[in-house]
Amino acid sequence: MAVGPSTFPADMPEISGLQIGVAEAGIKKPGRRDLVIMALDAGSRLAGTFTRNAFCAAPVHVARRHLKAEIDGPRYLVINTGNANAGTGEQGMTDALATCEFLADVAGCDAQAVLPFSTGVIGEPLPMDRLTGALPTAFAALGKGNWSDAAHGIMTTDTRPKGSWRSVTLANGECVTIAGVSKGSGMICPNMATMLGFVATDADLAIDQSALDEMLRRVVVRSFNSITVDSDTSTNDACMLAVTARAARVEGEDLVAFEAALADVMLELAQAIIRDGEGATKFVTLEVEEARSVEEARAVGFTVAHSPLVKTALYASDANWGRILAAVGRAPLENLEVDGVAITLNGVSIVEQGGRAASYTEAAGSAAMAEEELVIGIRLGRGQQKARIWTSDLSHDYVSINADYRS
Amino acid sequence: MAVGPSTFPADMPEISGLQIGVAEAGIKKPGRRDLVIMALDAGSRLAGTFTRNAFCAAPVHVARRHLKAEIDGPRYLVINTGNANAGTGEQGMTDALATCEFLADVAGCDAQAVLPFSTGVIGEPLPMDRLTGALPTAFAALGKGNWSDAAHGIMTTDTRPKGSWRSVTLANGECVTIAGVSKGSGMICPNMATMLGFVATDADLAIDQSALDEMLRRVVVRSFNSITVDSDTSTNDACMLAVTARAARVEGEDLVAFEAALADVMLELAQAIIRDGEGATKFVTLEVEEARSVEEARAVGFTVAHSPLVKTALYASDANWGRILAAVGRAPLENLEVDGVAITLNGVSIVEQGGRAASYTEAAGSAAMAEEELVIGIRLGRGQQKARIWTSDLSHDYVSINADYRS
CATH class of the missing domain: 3.60.70.12 (L-amino peptidase D-ALA esterase/amidase)
Structure with a gap:
């Protein structure tokens, strides 16, 4: 795949x-x-x-x-x-x-x-x-x-x-x-x-x-x-x-x-x-902005990109944005004010001021998640620096490729 | 499961x-x-x-x-x-x-x-x-x-x-x-x-x-x-x-x-x-010893425990010890001397002095990996501190549980 x-x-x-x-x-x-x-x-x-x-x-x-x-x-x-x-x-x-x-x-x-x-x-x-x-x-x-x-x-x-x-x-x-x-x-x-x-x-x-x-x-x-x-x-x-x-x-x-x-x-x-990531069904760009440093922006991007729960939700095309928010929340940042955080999915606003966006609908989120190519935008609201990280999803094929034979 | x-x-x-x-x-x-x-x-x-x-x-x-x-x-x-x-x-x-x-x-x-x-x-x-x-x-x-x-x-x-x-x-x-x-x-x-x-x-x-x-x-x-x-x-x-x-x-x-x-x-x-971890088929204890600090021992244990490649090999009961070694190698340690590292699997010596143990056989490794309860022993050869971390494997059921419905 x-x-x-x-x-x-x-x-x-x-x-x-x-x-x-x-x-x-x-x-x-x-x-x-x-x-x-x-x-x-x-x-x-x-x-x-x-x-x-x-x-x-x-x-x-x-x-x-x-x-x-x-x-x-x-x-x-x-x-x-x-x-x-x-x-x-x-x-x-x-x-x-x-x-x-x-x-x-x-x-x-x-x-x-x-x-x-x-x-x-x-x-x-x-x-x-x-x-x-x-x-x-x-x-x-x-x-x-x-x-x-x-x-x-x-x-x-x-x-x-x-x-x-x-x-x-x-x-x-x-x-x-x-x-x-x-x-x-x-x-x-x-x-x-x-x-x-x-x-x-x-x-x-x-x-x-x-x-x-x-x-x-x-x-x-x-x-x-x-x-x-x-x-x-x-x-x-x-x-x-x-x-x-x-x-x-x-x-x-x-x-x-x-x-x-x-x-x-x-x-x-x-x-x-x-x-061509093992078992990949999605190509995901994480655009992290408004960070205090590039390192901080990269740390948030990698934390989300490594989250098995985010990756399985991506595989499922499930707009389970709570998992993205939880991953941002556990990134190694000092004193993140969650009220300043905003998250978008292919342009659809899903999180504003740390909670579900007022304009968000499940239908819009699901439609965005159904795309093969996804941009997850994360604004941290605490600085001017940014970084982009790319990742794939976690699918059954990833497990099969790595469990079914020696690689 | x-x-x-x-x-x-x-x-x-x-x-x-x-x-x-x-x-x-x-x-x-x-x-x-x-x-x-x-x-x-x-x-x-x-x-x-x-x-x-x-x-x-x-x-x-x-x-x-x-x-x-x-x-x-x-x-x-x-x-x-x-x-x-x-x-x-x-x-x-x-x-x-x-x-x-x-x-x-x-x-x-x-x-x-x-x-x-x-x-x-x-x-x-x-x-x-x-x-x-x-x-x-x-x-x-x-x-x-x-x-x-x-x-x-x-x-x-x-x-x-x-x-x-x-x-x-x-x-x-x-x-x-x-x-x-x-x-x-x-x-x-x-x-x-x-x-x-x-x-x-x-x-x-x-x-x-x-x-x-x-x-x-x-x-x-x-x-x-x-x-x-x-x-x-x-x-x-x-x-x-x-x-x-x-x-x-x-x-x-x-x-x-x-x-x-x-x-x-x-x-x-x-x-x-x-x-009872989602999709778990293995109960794995990571015993990290000979670390410079408890924090260092815990960091190595968690790095191995979080590795998707180690977790899928555990699921497959595949004695792919190279993946454990690679995970130890990417743990956030300063100046790890790989020659001092030894790894055991339910008592079977698999890595000694940073390479495959002389006594290791694929049969012995496979037999050890087939067990439902596994102890992975990791000696770092650079101190006196130790820590134990517990984890499960990464199975198809983990992906199904987290991709097939909203949780």
Whole structure:
């Protein structure tokens, strides 16, 4: 199940300086693309954000370390699905490093030029024979414009591929392009990163590495770090931005337009994860306004988004707004004056001054709740700050997906 | 559905100085006991803890205020189910006060001697005609030993009544008794209180009101405030302790034994809520040890207990211990060293030194997970403090109960 039509663009553009190769390693089951290599030409730069889960996976440790290495030649990202290589102790680290070394041998580069990523079951050892058996095939398949292959190759419980792109026309008329893919469906409550997101641009950004890192952090907070399916932060979250610098130089005011386009791509990729959230039947935007701080607005949004009672009411299309109000009331805020709180549902006023809106009717509430795409507006009446959080509902299919088989 | 046999005692004892009366007011539907009066003889004392939800219900506001009133004569608790009188604004306050005034007229006391409690649907106005219509009937029914009626009368989505009692033999051979009932099944993550708990003792406690309040707080933290079904803190939580002082004086060392017995009663009432958690098929105890502080141990326990992925794995009896590990890893702890973490499942070692235990087998894990009663042991390896948290699983029935009809 998923909400709305697939948003994967039919016209995903090539990024000069980036090649993608995909293979079937049979890591979880045969006959499925589950191994992806992304090759970045010499001169490319990388920025990344990673999960804050203390049990972060072995590949996260290795990718974080290799990200810092000084590399002159090409760099490689290698992603396997079906196995997270998390909770795997010493053997996990050995396997993640061996993956890099194996690909480095095939590609003729240093192992530190390879960043590994894994997603799938936690706690099972990585099947190294199958993974290394398929690495040469994926390497041989490297080519331009294989975004669709990459998007399929990183899917786990995802039901559809996720991609987004933008082009930015600079002040001088030249053009640069941003494109990327993401994956994620369950165990989604990213913290400083998403499940997996890989975005590349051919722009030659006139900023240093720390400014690039900061730009990624800014756009991630408002995209991947503003979504939640089930409040469970994964052990393997990572979001990578590759800058190949093969196209025009982007500097000055153009950087603002570039960052806005990058934010759009990231947000579309993040929202695609919510649309494909495990068992999702609703795509819900929480717009929290009039908060004292952005952090406070986000805390209210996440509290409502995580509430099982709100999520089951959304699934039922039941305008049980009391559950939304109760969730707002238990958010970690100091001295919330409930008389100042107002709540709307797709524009229908349901709560005013902390109680049921005078104009509210059950018929209007039910009609609003019946929509597949919902905007829950929450005004706290105590400040000027705001935030948006995206989430899905809690359906029978969520329970089935997570209870009926091991994922 | 509920886990294990009902724990309601067949031999609930009378508490001298307490009478209970129950009626059918038809607040939600006809033919169901939904209105309870508890009458406390003159000279009784009361202590209470209430929800910290900012949207706490009108009756919570009124009960908190009336609890502080100086009352010479009898006091009354009046509890209705089927309607929470929460999110009801000014009208809600008016209705809660009118309930007190109506009962005060019938009983011939001051309205401040009446404490109102409500539980049920949020946001609907209290049907005052039905409530006041049945109050005289409930008052006329007041009698000793009606605990079973009271336990049934406060049920909402509960599938079974909940009660517990203990007697305490004092050093001088005299005996005092503690008995109580609770209700709760969904929207259970009490914070400073439970859904609804009413406990009474005939003991003549030789402590002042502030010491009595403190005693209640201490036992509530380790009982009602250590359980969670679905992380949703209700708007109406309240836990009341009535002390009628009709039996022996309890002082000195006897107070320690009394508090231990009170803690037992509170814990049994709290655990009964988990056993009857909405859709529950498992009764799960999280024993978190080797934490730096009790707060830290509780935070880890609640993070695991709230994880939808852990809860669905519990429902599936799937020994997907990676999900437990991932939840521990995202708990709000500073600098958790995962190498020090060990996890057991009903005594079976599943994680050691942050990775899969060497001795672990899928067969042993699956056998442990198949049990209806589970103890998940989590050693953090960084301190001496510990805490226990109780929870249930996330089943299809939880979704059905909360999505298929308005509750």
